[in-house]
Structure formats: structure tokens, C-alpha cells
Amino acid sequence: MTWILRDGQTSGKGYAATSASMHLVTVAVSLRQRGCALTRDDQAAARKALDGLAVRLLQEGERRGRGQAVAAEMPDLYRVVRACPDTLAGARDKALIPSRAQDPAGLLAGDVALTPRGMVVSVINRQDDPEICPVEACTAYRACLAAEAPPRWSEPTAPAFVGVDRHGGASAAWSRTP
Structure with a gap:
């Protein structure tokens, strides 16, 4: 989760916390589909780490994400x-x-x-x-x-x-x- 928030994108920039959260869900589902015994505690620990990192980014004044989406043509x-x-x-x-x-x-x-x-x-x-x-x-x-x-x-x-x-x-x- 630290890597995703720090520099996980191909551009070398970190993802926004909401995007990182979606990645966490995707990883958890993928691991379960592949037969890994992922417990709720495992996922909760990753979620807690993500939430803590997101809070730290906010405290440091860093805002990420694209902002308001443009209207579709x-x-x-x-x-x-x-x-x-x-x-x-x-x-x-x-x-x-x-x-x-x-x-x-x-x-x-x-x-x-x-x-x-x-x-x-x-x-x-x-x-x-x-x-x-x-x-x-x-x-x-x-x-x-x-x-x-x-x-x-x-x-x-x-x-x-x-x-x-x-x-x-x-x-x-x-x-x-x-």
C-alpha cells in the first residue's frame, strides 16, 4: 500500500487514496480467486495501513486525484x-x-x-x-x-x-x- 501511494503509477507518481483502495479490493478478490487463504484480518491490516498513509498525505497537504471529471461529449x-x-x-x-x-x-x-x-x-x-x-x-x-x-x-x-x-x-x- 505504501508503494501504491508513493509511486505506484507508471509515471512514477503515487495513486490517490481512493484509487489505492480500489487496488486493495482488486488484489484481495484476485488472491481469493487464486485459492490464497486471505483472512479478514489480513485485509483489515492492509486497509489500516492505507488509511494511515492517506491521513498522512492529507496532513502534509498533498491532494491527489483528477478532480471534477469533464462532461462527456x-x-x-x-x-x-x-x-x-x-x-x-x-x-x-x-x-x-x-x-x-x-x-x-x-x-x-x-x-x-x-x-x-x-x-x-x-x-x-x-x-x-x-x-x-x-x-x-x-x-x-x-x-x-x-x-x-x-x-x-x-x-x-x-x-x-x-x-x-x-x-x-x-x-x-x-x-x-x-
């Missing part, structure tokens, strides 16, 4: 939407991408209303091009969910955007479960 949006597979997960992702929802995991299906002018979450307007229209994407996603998942995932108390497991089925992995 329209060609980028089309490429991302077109890269989504024709699956339940792909339909969900297409519905999330154009809407740029801040916290889709906390939304319930009853929190999302489709209107003639658009999709009401906070304010999401209908787009002229149906390929990148969040209302069209949400409509397609909800239809796919209703067709492929048990009825409980279509109830108003279900998450608006459900997790999709590795087998392509709806799961409660994303937040409040019905």
Missing part, C-alpha cells in the same frame, strides 16, 4: 451507449448513462415517473434522438426487467435500477431490497 455518449450489450444489464446501463443520475442506487421505481415531456427524477428531459434519450432507455430497461425478472422487481417499492448478477438475473446487490 455527444460522440462519447453514443460510443458508450452503443457498447452496452443487448441484455438486462446493458438495458439498465443505457438507462443510467444519459440520465447521469447522481445516486441511482437509492432510487426506488416509485421515485421515477415517465411523463410526455421526459423522465422525472429531479429533471431529466427527453432527447430528440431516441438512441440517447434517457426516457426511451428507461422505458426499454423497465420493459426488459418486467420480461426477464420476477414481478417483485417491477413493484413501486423495488429499486429503480437493480443489480444484475453474473448470470444476467436481477439481484438486490444495489441497495434497498423490496
